[in-house]
Amino acid sequence: MTAVRPETTARTAADGSFPPDFVWGAATAAYQVEGAAGEDGRTPSIWDTFSHTPGKTLNGDTGDVAADHYHLYRADVARMKELGLKAYRFSVSWSRVQPTGRGPGVERGLDFYRRLTDELLDAGITPVVTLYHWDLPQELEDAGGWPHRDTADRFADYAEIVARGLGDRIGMWTTLNEPWCSAFLGYGSGVHAPGRTDPAATLRAAHHLNLAHGKAIAALRANLPSSAKCSITLNLHQVRPLTDSPEDVDAARRIDAVGNRIFTGPILDGAYPERLLTDTAHLVDWGRLVHDGDLEEISRPIDVLGVNYYSPTVVSHAPDGVGSTSNDGHGASDHTPWTGCEDVAFHLANDDLTAMNWAIDPEGMHTLLTQLAAEHPGLPLMVTENGAAFQDEVTEDGRVDDPRRIAYLHAHLDAVRRAIADGADVRGYFLWSLLDNFEWGYGYSKRFGLYYVDYATQRRIPKASAHWYAGVIRANALPEAPGTE
Secondary structure (H helix, E strand, C coil): CCCCCCCCCCCCCCCCECCCCCEEEEECCHHHHCCCCCCCCCCCEHHHHHHCCCCCCHHHCCCCCCCCHHHHHHHHHHHHHHHCCCEEEEECCHHHHCHHHCCCCCHHHHHHHHHHHHHHHHCCCEEEEEEECCCCEHHHHHCCCCCCCHHHHHHHHHHHHHHHHHCCCCCEEEEEECHHHHHHHHHHHCCCCCCCCCHHHHHHHHHHHHHHHHHHHHHHHHHCCCCCEEEEEECCCCEEECCCCHHHHHHHHHHHHHHHHHHHHHHHHCCCCHHHHHHCCCCCCHHHHCCCCHHHHHCCCCCEEEEECCCCEEEEECCCCCCCCCCCCCCCCCCCCCCCCCCEEEECCCCCECCCCCECCHHHHHHHHHHHHHHCCCCCEEEEECCCCECCCCCCCCCCCCHHHHHHHHHHHHHHHHHHHCCCCEEEEEEECCECCCCHHHCCCCECCCEEEECCCCEEEECHHHHHHHHHHHHCECCCCCCCC
């Protein structure tokens, strides 16, 4: 194992420091890192099926092996300890612990997460579990998937299985990761599993994901100690109109509705926004879709809101009535994920881009966090994903220098620090990602990790950003900005 080098201690001046109890972490997702796709009773998820379908992922890449975290987790936890991580956010593979999405839990599957969690606790690292990171058991998709109401009940049953199996070890729980992607990319644009392109199914999926969250919160509360913290993680779009014209401002409002408030409305405020319902009434009958009691179920209180941010969303009205999603950051498709917003065009915020073609704009992080704090005062926030992919390469002497990632992280962490100073109750930061991994439709072509993974050998090499992040964690403060020291 290659050790993380000590770095110069970051300065702890007031303008660079974080709260003393700030949680420093890193994150992964089951299908992206675990591998072992057919071991110990695990059955296929929609991502197994999707990635094995010709033409769906770059180079036909799959998560069959990924970063082999299932077998290498002990060494990976040792790396987390070297970094000084205070917490590790990982997801549970639904079909690993409840094959087919129905019936009792499988102890062999739960045992992996018990071993992982025990290893983390022995290393002094807090485990943070996400119940769902996009890997619906294929048999549930065959029965209708997220557009089918019964899937929400199946998710509640699964949440109970995991809570009973791991509740004695884990005190921080997240129901869903980025349900917008599950609904709008999985059933709208089709660039994510299961690859369907049905606008009405997209909206039904969104509501049933909301309902699944509420039912899972109830299952968690009933089966966990009262001290357990429960949350959901949303990839909230920091939406901006391209100009201040009324047409562009309204385009931004509509994207905010289907990109954000379709989740924050019912989860945090107990209702879907009326304008959202009006905008999409030609696609679904909301009166039939939302049953009596659904909104009370969905709006069960949470202890913290997870926030994922990478890049802002800049939009304009398309005067010809046909928009373009080429710069929306969510992959190429002939079908828009922005249900009911086909006349909206997307633009890059600037030309400083990551390998994902995402504009680097840390101010969007600050704006998003402070807006959430203003709209939902008293709600604790956690940055549960933030990071960047670049064209990382190993040098002849075995190093991976990634100065642009260091600059990206510095700028975004500074935005988080400023948001805290401006009153946002941000409790921690989870960098995406601990390891290079299977990046969904992009296969293994995009590298987000602090550790470079040589997929042929599964060797991990700490990037320069890993050493830098370790120094930030030790000091609980930012160093001088890169290039100013």
